[in-house]
Amino acid sequence: xxxxxxxxxQIPGPSPVxxxxxxxxxxxxxxxxxxxxxxxxxxxxxxxxxxFKTTQPVIIYPSSGTGAWEAALxxxxxxxxxxxxxxxxxxxxxxxxxxxxLGLKPELIETDWRRGADPDLIEQALRGDSKHEIKGVCVVHxxxxxxxxxxIAAIRKAIDAADHPALLLVDTISGLASADFRFDEWGVDxxxxxxxxxxxxxxxxxFNAVSEKAIxxxxxxxxxxxxxxxSEMIEANKRGYFPYTPSTNLLFGLAEAIDMLExxxxxxxxxxxxxxxxxxxxxxxxxxxxVQCKIxxxxxxxxxxVRVPDGSDAxxxxxxxxxxxxxxxxxGLSKVxxxxxxxxxxxxxxxxxxxxxxxxxxxxxxxxxxxxQANGVQAAMDYLKATREAKAKAA
Ligand SMILES: *Cc1c(COP(=O)(O)O)cnc(C)c1O
Numbered sequence: 001x002x003x004x005x006x007x008x009x010q011i012p013g014p015s016p017v018x019x020x021x022x023x024x025x026x027x028x029x030x031x032x033x034x035x036x037x038x039x040x041x042x043x044x045x046x047x048x049x050x051x052f053k054t055t056q057p058v059i060i061y062p063s064s065g066t067g068a069w070e071a072a073l074x075x076x077x078x079x080x081x082x083x084x085x086x087x088x089x090x091x092x093x094x095x096x097x098x099x100x101x102l103g104l105k106p107e108l109i110e111t112d113w114r115r116g117a118d119p120d121l122i123e124q125a126l127r128g129d130s131k132h133e134i135k136g137v138c139v140v141h142x143x144x145x146x147x148x149x150x151x152i153a154a155i156r157k158a159i160d161a162a163d164h165p166a167l168l169l170v171d172t173i174s175g176l177a178s179a180d181f182r183f184d185e186w187g188v189d190x191x192x193x194x195x196x197x198x199x200x201x202x203x204x205x206x207f208n209a210v211s212e213k214a215i216x217x218x219x220x221x222x223x224x225x226x227x228x229x230x231s232e233m234i235e236a237n238k239r240g241y242f243p244y245t246p247s248t249n250l251l252f253g254l255a256e257a258i259d260m261l262e263x264x265x266x267x268x269x270x271x272x273x274x275x276x277x278x279x280x281x282x283x284x285x286x287x288x289x290x291v292q293c294k295i296x297x298x299x300x301x302x303x304x305x306v307r308v309p310d311g312s313d314a315x316x317x318x319x320x321x322x323x324x325x326x327x328x329x330x331x332g333l334s335k336v337x338x339x340x341x342x343x344x345x346x347x348x349x350x351x352x353x354x355x356x357x358x359x360x361x362x363x364x365x366x367x368x369x370x371x372x373q374a375n376g377v378q379a380a381m382d383y384l385k386a387t388r389e390a391k392a393k394a395a
Contacts, residue, residue, distance in 0.1 A: 008327035010357045012144050012303035013174050013197035015347030017253075021200055024256035025249045032248055038240030044251050045237050047258035051176065051199075051266070052191060052209045054183035059208040059233045060254075062247040065173040065194030068206035069095050070102070071228035072169050072190040073136075076214055078222040079103045081135040084125055084166065086117035090145035090333035095138060095171060102223060107134065113335055116143065116150035116298040119158035126162035135217075136167045136189075142175035144197075145333045147305040147342065148293040149179060156187040167214055173197060176207075177261055178302045178346045180270045189214040198269075198302070200260070200347045201253045210234075273301035275387055276345040276354050280304045282383040283358045283376035287365065292340050302346040303330065306361075307339060312370045314341040321364035327357060351384050 009016045030037060048058045061067055077083075083106045085096045099106045109121050117139045126134065137159060142149050152170055159168060167189040172181050176191075177198030183191050188211065195205035210218075210230060218230055232243040261269055277299060284291050284306050292305035308314045318329050318341050330342030343361065345354055358377045365372045 003326050005326065008325070008353075008357055008360060010344045010360075011328050011330040012342050012344035012346060013194075014203055015197055015200055015344060016349075017202055018200055018260065018348040020260065021253045021256050025202075025253040027249060027252050029248050032242065032245055040251055040255065041237070041240030041242070041246075044254045044258065045240065047255065048207065049209075051258060051261060052183040052193075052207075053181065053185065054209050056183065056212070057210055057215075057234050057237065059210065059230055059237070060242075060246065060251070061206045061208070061228070062204065062245070062250075063206045064203055065171075065192065065206050066094075066098070067228070068173075068192045068194065068208050069098055069171065071206075071208050071225075071230075072192050073099055073102055073104060074221075074223040074225035074228050075208070075210075075230045076167055076169070076190060076217045076221050077102070077104055077135055078220075080105060082107060082129075082133045083136045083138055084109070084122065084134050085138045086122070086140075086150070087111055088115070088117055088140050088146065088148060088150060089113050089143040090335070091143055091171065091173075092138075092140045093334070095140070099138070106138075113146050114148065114292055114294040116148045116295065117155060119151060119154040122155055123158035123162045126159060126164040126166065129164065132165055134164070134166045136169050138169045139171070141170050141172040141181060142179050142300050142302050144174040144303060144330075144342075145305070145336070146292050146340075147300040147303050148295065148298045149175070149300050151297070152181070152188065153186045160187075167217055173206075174302050174346070177257075177266075177269065178273050179300070183209050183211075187211075189217075195250060195254065198346055199254070199257050201250060201257055204247050205250050205254060270301065272349075273346060275384075276349060276351075277301045277304060278387075279354060279380040279383045280343055280345055280358065283361070283380040286376040286379035287362070287372040289372060292336065303342050303344045305330075305332075305336070305340045305342045308341065309371050312368070313338050317341060317364055317368045317370055320368040321360050324367050325360035325363055327360035329361070355381060355384070
């Protein structure tokens with residue numbers, strides 16, 4: 001049966017793709033080795049550096065984010081190398097599992113899945129590694145399963161305080177272009193990202209930003225790799241080309257996405273996300289529900305994971321919200337399955353999109369019989385009204 005109106009895709013990635021990007025992608029496929037291609041190649045290869053805030057190479061793969069996770073490791077590590085990983089949630093666990101499949105030896109700092117990575121614990125672990133066997137510290141910038149962020153600049157400081165040579169590898173798949181990220185300033189060695197979250201593109205592109213130190217580690221690393229090889233990419237990219245067929249039409253979209261982010265201004269994009277996250281938490285408080293992330297400074301601007309009361313099932317609630325309000329929300333993953341639902345407020349979102357989404361949640365809580373107080377949407381609107389001035393000044 002036809003459903004009138006637009007579907008609300010409010011999962012924390014893929015995020016809704018703006019019409020402007022869909023139109024940019026809707027082009028005839030071009031010859032990726034032809035003389036004109038380098039214009040597009042150079043445009044996106046230079047533009048994406050500004051989004052990562054780096055002057056270093058950023059490699060663009062035709063793959064999902066998981067591919068770029070693998071690329072980060074196979075280009076910098078050798079069989080049996082130790083990693084220090086922080087289990088902030090489901091995505092950190094998946095990266096760890098991937099590392100083990102590659103024959104690496106991750107040492108894990110566990111958490112209760114309600115916070116970001118703790119820089120002090122990282123420093124302690126590195127100080128304990130006097131032989132410098134740990135070759136990489138792997139952290140998820142925005143943990144999409146729990147809605148917590150890790151303080152990457154503080155983690156860099158912790159690594160330096162321990163005087164440890166390990167590389168800093170950061171998954172900013174859902175962080176980039178939604179939450180502030182500064183590759184050069186924060187001293188990140190490899191940043192991993194993807195197209196379908198803050199960049200507002202369909203799934204299918206992924207990224208590795210690579211520091212000098214990472215490139216140097218690459219020359220010594222011996223894990224086998226071919227498709228993911230940085231050196232061939234970097235060489236071809238110098239002329240605006242790729243060693244194998246890139247996702248040509250997604251690159252048209254990427255060029256448009258970069259334009260859109262820069263027209264709005266990255267700082268305004270980040271402020272918009274922070275404000276929408278705060279409005280969402282205001283609604284959650286008013287409903288009498290609990291946000292999964294417990295640390296004030298580590299609340300994600302990208303998504304909010306909400307705990308349902310004991311005795312309620314978050315997946316049943318999501319099913320009701322989908323059926324009644326044509327709105328998709330994110331599910332709880334592994335440890336928190338059925339216990340949380342996730343509201344995505346990333347990408348091409350305005351106040352009205354957010355209020356619409358929160359309305360769907362509030363109606364769904366009612367229809368599904370989840371114990372809550374009404375007026376969460378009103379509280380969020382009050383917050384948005386009260387903070388309107390700040391937004392107008394930033395623009
Ligand atoms: C989405 C996401 C991934 C996985 O990316 P895919 O494109 O699904 O492979 C990994 N890490 C984080 C933090 C994510 O949000």
